[in-house]
Amino acid sequence: MPPGYRDVAAPNLTRLSVVKRCPYCSANLKNSETRCFSCNRKVGEPDRHGIAKKPFDWKGYGMSLLATVAFIGFMWWAFFRK
Numbered sequence: 001m002p003p004g005y006r007d008v009a010a011p012n013l014t015r016l017s018v019v020k021r022c023p024y025c026s027a028n029l030k031n032s033e034t035r036c037f038s039c040n041r042k043v044g045e046p047d048r049h050g051i052a053k054k055p056f057d058w059k060g061y062g063m064s065l066l067a068t069v070a071f072i073g074f075m076w077w078a079f080f081r082k
């Protein structure tokens with residue numbers, strides 16, 4: 001294998017590929033797939049490396065925000081109310 005072979009070949013393979021890789025478990029998925037069959041997590045569009053993006057988890061984000069607000073509210077209620 002000549003030096004630099006990998007660097008030249010890899011981008012071409014990725015561009016032609018119709019599969020993407022799960023960012024969580026590295027399973028090969030079809031480009032149209034929105035959920036990994038292997039780990040059952042949501043996956044997004046493939047990036048230029050052929051690895052699916054992790055979609056933004058609005059539910060998880062909302063829940064943690066809610067928990068933070070509730071915690072601050074509780075702290076205020078417990079310590080700062082008159």
Ligand SMILES: [Zn+2]
Pocket residue numbers: 022023024025026027036037038039040041
């Ligand atoms: Zn997976």
